[in-house]
Amino acid sequence: MLTVNDCTYTKDDLKRCEQQFAMHSIWKTAEQWRIAVCPQEIEKWIALLLYVKKRGGSIVPIHPSTPLAAAKKIAVQARCAYLFFHTFETPLTLSNPVSTFPPGLVQFSSGTTGVPKQLERSWSSIDEELAAYTERMARVDVDTVVVACPVTHSYGLISGVLAGLSQDKEVVVLTAQNPKYVLKKLTDYPNHLLYGAPPLLYALAKLSNGDTLQAVMTSGTRLPEEWFQSIQSNSQMLLQQYGCSEAGCISIAMPLRFSEELGVPLRHVQAKAGTARNNPSEIQVTIGRRTINTGDLGYIDQDGALCFRERLDDMINVAGLNVYPHEVEHVLREHPSVEDAVVYKKADSYAGERVCAQVSARTETLSLPELRSYCISRLAPHQVPHEMTIVEEIAKSANGKVSRVKLGEAKG
Template sequence: MFYVNDQFYTVEDIEKQYEIYESLSHLRECNNRRLAICTDDTFQYMALCLYIRQKGGSVVPIHSATPKEGAVRLASSAGSHLLLFQSIDSFIELSNHSNNQEGVLIQMSSGTTGAPKCIERTWSSVEEEIESYVKTLPVDSLTNSVVACPVTHSYGFICGVLACIRRGAKPVIITNSNPKYILKKLKEYPKHILYAAPALLYTLSRLLPIDQPFDRVMTSGTVMPHSWLTLLREKSRQVLQQYGCSESGCVAIHPNMEDPKEMGYPLPHVKVTAGDKQTPSEIIIELSSQTIYTKDLGYIEDNVLSFLARMDDTINVAGLNVYPLEVETVLMDDPRIVEAVVYKKQNNLSGERVCAQYVSTEPIDNMELREWCRKFLAPHQIPMEFVFVHEIEKLPNGKVSRKKLGGIPV
């Protein structure tokens, strides 16, 4: 059915777990109840999710590294009745309130634009996404999904694992974050699609032996720098990208990405609208049950959805919009710059200012950086402030909060 690192688990293994769960009243009676799960036993986590979904209950996934007090806080904020912490026998009762709604999968939003929100998705909507995703993804049943991202998030859980099982392949869930181990597993599965975050894909592509190219890779979550994509395309037979949000799951797939801002073609179960290239506007997702205003700025051209920036991250310089990705791309084209992030700061006199943090292999004079930017950017796009750092601060999910870097309250 699926692998976890080097261990293969069959349908019979899952059914044996179900028998154990049926013997425990706090699990057997999970219908109309909301169970939070925090465990580093990935097989146990997957079996519990499948069991609770089958029983009509609701699941609140919590990352396994979360300490007990933090897990209790997250589980309580999501309205959980029960927290299973590291063991099916170690449970904490949190609420006795009845819950008569349809079973749901609860995801916490990334928190890049403020406090994380609790997002509820019915299992039927997850099922609709899986069906649409499998029909669109250009891979066959012989291609293993190698999932090197958390299965507590919908990207790894729904797209990486559940969709792989649906198309008849066997997902390989990797919890060992050592890049050399991941490359070893990829060699064992030469026909693969690797699900990972951009930073990990970049690291792996730098370490990849010449005689071991990637088959297919999927990226999501944050836009990949152009220089990273160039290297990844050199090392891969196919580079894909998908786009979505916590409320909707995946809504677009690009089957062969050449430009990082191109998110791909909308899936058949959704309607996606945005502006055009000259007048980009908010990306709006229409599902059968709701309309989602993403607060992402983008456009559609030749049926391909492109993402420019979070609307809150767009920098207004004297009435002219600056999109951070465009400036970051120029900065990272300097071979000495390893990573860069562009954000805005408020100035009482001049309004919003373009600022940048960067990691580089050697010291770079600010005037030299400005001269480099002048070759490729309009004056209003050039950062007023360059800050060298040894590491760019990121949130626990690996994303950058531009608001936090700019000192703007979130």
């Protein structure tokens, strides 16, 4: 059973949607095209995905909030024949490809480390991931999967919706991610597993009374220590999954023991990384015959769990000394007047790279000289931000990620 906000749809309802697609002039030959969809009716989008998957088509989901011009640009970049923008009936015709595309799901990386990259995953690779994922998640005894994150992204779509449906769970999609609304809806599903971005989960933890959150799944970025402690203490079980767009979900920590933990790899994945926290190396995963370099720096602990240290691209080299941004962010967040912080790098003609930071403040009294003195007293000289900016709010994507590359490239 599928519920979107307050409306519930049975398997028969979804089947009727599929029957309608089978009569549509374009969807009835879905296997011949690559088609982009920017959906508003989420229940129809999920029914369409299941239909296209069965037909062996190639589909490109686009976040519903994307403006038409941007959606068209994405669809053209993906070489789609058609774009269905806020409709499943009348498309924009973009091109007429000479040959068909391999069947599967086409997505774009989040772009947090640069220009978003087009990624193609076959339906068979997604089925392999789903089989391993549902096997692992069978250990979590819940009735309802609540997805409070975008279902045009693999985290909400594959790990949340498709995995939930494959386990015969009731799947609830909440399109409005207002924390008070989500918290209220969760009271209707007391035995739930909630999928959400870290900022939402932290906001829910602060609002909850300690007994509203059941099982909680996070993904996308490592939880700051304060967020980890708050979410863990205000939920019955905190889980974290780790993955990348090329491979899907790689591992799950269940429960999450500490913020760096990424969990034991799923059965279809082989992983290599560093041997200890002070000896990390790039996490490399092998699925079948394909080896993927994740770009993440990590290690495998004595229990066989992957652990995360930093994005390789985010590491800051100050005159030959490595700076881990999250360590500086942790110090900044410990300041009583700091709400949030992000640390990034900029080129420096003298040191090679310099440490920069943006912080959002809890109070109007926070000053840069005070913050700099605070850092000097708690960080090594090469870790102290060379430049800092106090902002109203740190911009994050729908998945709770910050683009450090964009911050580093910004002027000023």
